[in-house]
Amino acid sequence: MPENLFKVNIEEYVLPGQRACQGCGLSLAYRYVLKALRENTILTFPACCLTVLHGLYPMTSVTVPTLNNTFASTAASAAGIVAGLNALERTDITVVAIAGDGGTFDMGIQALSGAVERGTDFIYVCYDNEGYMNTGTQRSSATPMGALTTTTPVLTKQQPKKDMLRIMEAHDLPYIATTSPAFPIDLYDKFVKAKRIKGSRYMQIAVPCPPGWGYAPKDTIRIGRLAVETGVVVLFEIEDGKFRFTGRSKTLAEKGNKLPVINYVERQGRFRKMSIEQLRQFQRWVDTRWNEYMKKAEG
Amino acid sequence: MAEVQIMTGNQAAALGAKLSHVQVVAAYPITPQTSVTEILSQFIESGELKAEYIRVESEHSALTVCVSASTVGARVFTSTSSQGLLYMHEQLHWAAGSRLPIVMCCVNRGVGAPWTIFNDQQDSIAQRDTGWIQIYCRDNQEIIDSIIQGYRIAESVYLPVMICYDGFVMSHTMMPVQIPDAELVSDFLPPYKPHTILSPETPMNINPVLFPWRRANAEGVMCDGYMEMRFKLQKALGESRDVIVATGKAFAGAFGRDHGGLLWQYKTDDAEIILTGMGSVATEATAAADMLREEGVRAGVVGIRVFRPFPKEDARDAFRKTDAIVIFEKGISYGYEGALCSEIKAAFYGTDIRLPIHNYIVGLGGRDVKARELAEAVRLSRDAITSGDAEPAPKWLNCITE
Amino acid sequence: MAKPAIGEAGKTGDWRDMRPVYDPSKCIPCVKKKAACFLCWLYCPEGVIKATIPIEINLAYCKGCGICAEECPGKAIIMVNEDGKNG
Numbered sequence: 001m002p003e004n005l006f007k008v009n010i011e012e013y014v015l016p017g018q019r020a021c022q023g024c025g026l027s028l029a030y031r032y033v034l035k036a037l038r039e040n041t042i043l044t045f046p047a048c049c050l051t052v053l054h055g056l057y058p059m060t061s062v063t064v065p066t067l068n069n070t071f072a073s074t075a076a077s078a079a080g081i082v083a084g085l086n087a088l089e090r091t092d093i094t095v096v097a098i099a100g101d102g103g104t105f106d107m108g109i110q111a112l113s114g115a116v117e118r119g120t121d122f123i124y125v126c127y128d129n130e131g132y133m134n135t136g137t138q139r140s141s142a143t144p145m146g147a148l149t150t151t152t153p154v155l156t157k158q159q160p161k162k163d164m165l166r167i168m169e170a171h172d173l174p175y176i177a178t179t180s181p182a183f184p185i186d187l188y189d190k191f192v193k194a195k196r197i198k199g200s201r202y203m204q205i206a207v208p209c210p211p212g213w214g215y216a217p218k219d220t221i222r223i224g225r226l227a228v229e230t231g232v233v234v235l236f237e238i239e240d241g242k243f244r245f246t247g248r249s250k251t252l253a254e255k256g257n258k259l260p261v262i263n264y265v266e267r268q269g270r271f272r273k274m275s276i277e278q279l280r281q282f283q284r285w286v287d288t289r290w291n292e293y294m295k296k297a298e299g
Numbered sequence: 300m301a302e303v304q305i306m307t308g309n310q311a312a313a314l315g316a317k318l319s320h321v322q323v324v325a326a327y328p329i330t331p332q333t334s335v336t337e338i339l340s341q342f343i344e345s346g347e348l349k350a351e352y353i354r355v356e357s358e359h360s361a362l363t364v365c366v367s368a369s370t371v372g373a374r375v376f377t378s379t380s381s382q383g384l385l386y387m388h389e390q391l392h393w394a395a396g397s398r399l400p401i402v403m404c405c406v407n408r409g410v411g412a413p414w415t416i417f418n419d420q421q422d423s424i425a426q427r428d429t430g431w432i433q434i435y436c437r438d439n440q441e442i443i444d445s446i447i448q449g450y451r452i453a454e455s456v457y458l459p460v461m462i463c464y465d466g467f468v469m470s471h472t473m474m475p476v477q478i479p480d481a482e483l484v485s486d487f488l489p490p491y492k493p494h495t496i497l498s499p500e501t502p503m504n505i506n507p508v509l510f511p512w513r514r515a516n517a518e519g520v521m522c523d524g525y526m527e528m529r530f531k532l533q534k535a536l537g538e539s540r541d542v543i544v545a546t547g548k549a550f551a552g553a554f555g556r557d558h559g560g561l562l563w564q565y566k567t568d569d570a571e572i573i574l575t576g577m578g579s580v581a582t583e584a585t586a587a588a589d590m591l592r593e594e595g596v597r598a599g600v601v602g603i604r605v606f607r608p609f610p611k612e613d614a615r616d617a618f619r620k621t622d623a624i625v626i627f628e629k630g631i632s633y634g635y636e637g638a639l640c641s642e643i644k645a646a647f648y649g650t651d652i653r654l655p656i657h658n659y660i661v662g663l664g665g666r667d668v669k670a671r672e673l674a675e676a677v678r679l680s681r682d683a684i685t686s687g688d689a690e691p692a693p694k695w696l697n698c699i700t701e
Numbered sequence: 702m703a704k705p706a707i708g709e710a711g712k713t714g715d716w717r718d719m720r721p722v723y724d725p726s727k728c729i730p731c732v733k734k735k736a737a738c739f740l741c742w743l744y745c746p747e748g749v750i751k752a753t754i755p756i757e758i759n760l761a762y763c764k765g766c767g768i769c770a771e772e773c774p775g776k777a778i779i780m781v782n783e784d785g786k787n788g
Contacts, residue, residue: 005743006736012748016762017708020746022716023766027746040499044367051508055709058514058522060504063705065497067370068506069363070389076360080325080367081497083351087322087373093499111363114356184743218767218780221744495702504703517706 008188009035018061020053023217025207025224026127027053029181033098033125033205034064036191041094042085044069044077046103049134050127072107074099075115078122094195098125101142102132105164116171116200123194123201126164129209137212144232145282146265146274148214156273160285165204169238174199177237177246180206182224186235186247193237206233214269223267231258231290243296253294261286301477301554308469311439311476312378312404312462313338315446317348318484319402321376325353325364329383330416331466332406336378358383362390362403369399370505371498374450374491377401380466381408381415384422388429391459395430395532397506398494400453401460402446403431407578407629408466409664417665418466419629420577424606424638426461430532432539433607435577436464439474441558447484448546454491455546456539458532465579465629467665479554487553536608543605561610563602564617566592570599572677573618576627577603577639580661584627586670591677598677603639614646623655625680627673627696629662636693655680655689661696672697708762713747717765719780725755727777741769741778 013034020027026049034041044067045051051068055061069077078097085093097115099108104126112124131149132138139149141162148156168176175197179187187205194201208224210217227233228248235249245253252258261283265271274282306314312335316324324343326336342348351368355361358379365375379387384405394401405423409415423433432452436442442464449460464470497505509525516522523531544560551557565585567573572591574584581602591598601617603610618624628637635641640658647653657680662668676696683691694700725731729738731754742752749759750769758769770778 005739010752014748015705015707015709016747016749016759017710017713018747019710022764023768024746028744031746031748039502042371042497042499054504054507055703056514057507057509057703058516059706059709060507060703061705061709062504063502065499065502066504067367067497068504069367070393072359073363073390076355076363077367079353079355079360080323080364080369081371083323083325083353083364084368084371084373084375087351087368088371090371090498110356111360114360117356118354181746216767218771220746220766220768221772502705507703516704 005185008185009038011035013063015061015063018053019055020049021211021217023210023220025129025181025209025220026050028184028220029127029187029205029207032181032184032188033191034062036188037094037096037195039064040092041096042067042081043096043098044074044081045098046071046074046108047134048100048103049129050098052134071103073111074103074108075111075124078124079115079118079120082120082122095122096125097122098127100133101126101128101130102140105141105162113171116168116173116202120200121198123203125203125205127205127207129207129212131209131212133209133212145285146278147270148273149270156278160281168202172241173202175201175237175239178204178206178233178235180224180228180233180235182221182228183235183247190237212270215267219267223264226259226264226267229259230261230264231286232261232264234290234293236293242299243293245293245297253297258290301480303475303477305473306439306476307334307471307473308439308442308464309334309406309471310338311443312446313342314478315443316376317342318479318481319447319450319488320374320485321350322373323351323353323365323368323375324377325355325361325375326377327355327358327361327379327383329358329380331408331470332378332380332383332404335404335406358386359390362387362394365401366390366394366397366399369401370397370493372491372493372496375401376403378404378406380406381410381422384426385410388426391426391429391431394459396528398457398532398535399459400450400457400491402449402453403459403461404446405461405463406466406470407463415664418468419663419665420463421630421663423461423463424630427607427638430458430536431607432458432460432536432543432605434460434462434605435603436462436469437578437582437602439469440476440556442469443476443479444550444554444556444558447479447487448550450488452539452542452546456535456542457494458535458539463578468579483553487550540608540610559602559604561605561613562617563604565600565602567599567601567617567621569597570621571597572623572625572681573599573601573621574625574627574673574677575601575603575639575643577606580627580629580668583668583670584673587673587677590670590674596677596681606639609642609646611646614643615650615652618643619652621654623657623680623684625657625659625677627659627661631660631693640693655684657683657691658693659696660693666697668696712761713764714761717763717783719765719767720760720783721758721763721765721769721778722781723756723758724777727775728755729775730754738774740772740774744768744772
């Protein structure tokens, strides 16, 4: 039961009748991202699910200013907004780049690395639904091992998920945070905090996707929760290099009772061809990372 | 009294951007453009130019930064060549479709594969369909002047402008340049007023998806479909011809230099044969025309200054009275002929202008083009025309083709 | 460019094959007569549930995903087929 629900900004910035799928994890996450950031924000995003959520001309479903750009360019698009606003001496506006895993881990990685290396003063948000979902569920480097996608339709994805969080850590950013729409208050709090910090901030949101992952829309919160309960998704923040578990992950770290990944995997159609060996590898991957995070938390 | 300095084309370009009070520069170094980025960095870091310099990690990002910075209302500048221009190709389309008044210098260099670092115009020619205004400069004075004119043109028609000049031939060659007076430039360039501004005061979603069909807004008013938006881009390019000419004349009035509007002419009044080209090869052609005149051949030159929008009417007028055209191009539309050649031929379609047109591909990958070689090509063409060869396939000048 | 408007994708309530049906007698804030729970409001991806006592679901735009029913601790919301029969 969330204790801090009532301090959340009650304004809704995503209007009813938007174009995202039933039960979309991104829709839920986006509600809270915008609640935290509020009106004085400009967002830019590439061709992705968000493009569709925002809707087609001449209407849009979102009440804050937004700029579309090409798939590879999200972080550069944000860098340009920051540069332009600086030149015009309008430094009160929060600039946010938001892209999926495709636009972050894959095609967008160059612009992202460049923008954060330069210390661009913006928030970069990656909503990670673990595949190119807007084009119908093709494999990305964020797709977990053993998952079926339309471009890994028989053999499943062979490689483990690219560790984008470690890549971002290597850029020495002032703030990195992982979040999940299954834990909206944790997400909200982190975005409120991020808004106040200067420099390049990287936020990753673990977004469940009903059609892409193969589960019923009503289970989005359950799947999102299980991701955290099994340690597949770890809720943390790294502030000035200091690692800290948050929310449910903090409790799991203290109590040491994370669930085996089978609980997460067995509920999703995309894992129906996962082999025993892949499942073992996946559990090892989760455990290795978990132990690394435990060590980091000790300081 | 305006100051005259000897400077390279790249120095002229950087000065042009500085005089235009650009507010955001995002550029990535590439031969032979590199010193533009260096000089601008020097201006900005020393405080001579108050602007943001974003040291982007690629050319694709360079133009992206310009697009979004322009969208929030800043005046922007970038510069590139060859592979860099190719790398930002999708953003060229994006910038034009967004109707943003970005000014970019293209320091013309050939494209790979295989590699070349030397001059030809394939890079900018390959971008002719993107919706940018394209201006080709023939000397360093024209570079600095065209950049300043470029902002005025761009910001009145809301179209991006590409100022092209030949790599090494101009970028690295020193020429005398009269530096426009800074105050006169400020008078000549009013502040940039964006057509749509991205700001929290007026929330909107810029450059979203459009349906193929027109669609009503929340008030029931029908709004453009994709095709209408794109028609507006084409329409703006058409209307920009007059703006380009008027801007050139206004510039001449304020600064005393007239670069000729859409095209310029040299000894064409009585010309029996006209040489044509873009950029420094057209200047070289004037020397060739003089050589030919000494032999009694009434040669003239039409320099195409503005390639896009293509000066169809001006071309018809300029070439109407001559008996033959020889087109020298530093690029080719592979699989057919030189792009300029095709445009000129198409310009005459539907008129009574029928004359032999010979196309020479010259100077690719920086192969030297000498005035005497151009003159010799004209002599050969004249002989061929006399023998009845009105429209041969493009010839490759000074290149082994067997 | 594109201006904010409700219903950009039309009446997304038309997307449903199952509809949420609400029983205030099982709803915790209603029973306690004070602000409490509101997990349905919290978890609705569409933001079409109002955190009021009783709650209000905007059926014109509710896509029928079923998350509210799934997450309600009091089972105050159940999903029924759009044709009225309990599924």
